[in-house]
Amino acid sequence: MCVATVASMTLAMKGKSALSARKIEAEIVGVDPALTKKGCAYGIRFPCARRGETERILRQHGIAWGTILGGGSGGT
Amino acid sequence: MIYLDHAATSYPKPPDVLRAVARCMRECGGNPGRGTHRLAMRAAETLYECRREAAEYFGAAGPERVAFTMNATYALNMAIKGAAGAGDHLLLDRMAHNSSARPVFALADAGASYDLAELSGDPERIREELEHKCRPQTRAVIVTHVPNVANREAPLAAIGAFCRRRGITLIVDAAQSAGSHPISVEKDGIDVLCVPGHKGLLGPQGCGMMILGERYAGGKTILEGGSGVRSEERGMPDSPPERYEAGTPPTPAVAGLLEGIRAVRRYGTERVLAHESALAAAAADALRALDGVRVREDAPGAIVLFEVEGMPSPAVGEELDRRGICVRAGLHCAPLAHRVLGTGKSGAVRASFGITNTERDARALADAVAEIAARHGR
């Protein structure tokens, strides 16, 4: 699974809801503060196989993400 | 008991609101945005659902433009103090409630300046007044959409268009209009819409909202603290809504607010105003026919402001309470507006109608005032 880090819980919710509406299984996770350098953050976990589509949907909804943590769980 | 004080806070709340508050306290007891365990997530979902509903209802660009506050006053303080500082100029509605007047006065004490403006009525006259009173240093225009002691209405779209052209922040106090008057943050050109959750939106006390226009870049924060994100940074997060939500939000109240907004939408905003105006007009007509009672002439709306000759308004309020009728008397935290209406000395009695009131309530008010005035005149 991949995780897109976002700046707030509200954006995480918005992202999850947009992805779910397009049948992409998404979940909100906490992100290791050590990875963001800015303290606590949230991420949207989604299947890496649908990364391109996910990025497009997030962009369409004006949801900026920091990084995409790939491969492992990414969350804490 | 007859409740005619909906302008202060609506009562009773719809049963769905009561159920939602209790359910939230039972089932969503975590702290929203603080962690991702199931109870924290249920609380976060509750906030998000309400943001979504409010954004849709008030024509905002998205759920992230809706920040929760404790009431309209907190929202107004954040909007006004966030928009200006020493050396800046503000334009304040003459019909302002102290919720917007006092933050402006506090800024003025700290080196800002302000002017009062008449912002309800004819849009062309208002545009001229804005043109005349706005200066290069004017940072914000603060409009009372509908005042709490009269039914007049400010033409938001016209004021919004002016503010956009001039790059001035438009802050709207919708404490008396949210839930009864159509408002669109984007179409009306509003930068910050300040609303209480507990009046026309039928939610519980302890919640309000600050709804931001898409173009509004954000102001300074006046409250800092935990936000659940970016804890290593010294300031609040840059982006809304978390920027404006320091500390734990009132999740159960927001759960109730969500159902309150849904109830208003089901009933229909226009129908709310039509219902309340019809009752207020019936009460005003009946009161006007009484000897020794003076009704302040006004536009159609939910409020009737009146005086009983020779009786201080609080005494009339007390007499009505003795007869089981709840109204509010005095200056209603709006001394500026009362001055405009000519009731600045001792205020007046305000009956304000809500969707749960009936014609019987309007008649009961008139009958009780008739009895009080007759006794007093004897």
Ligand SMILES: Cc1ncc(COP(=O)(O)O)c(C=O)c1O
């Ligand atoms: C016009 C107006 N503005 C602001 C407020 C303050 O609202 P709140 O009590 O939610 O802070 C009120 C409350 O009566 C009001 O009538």
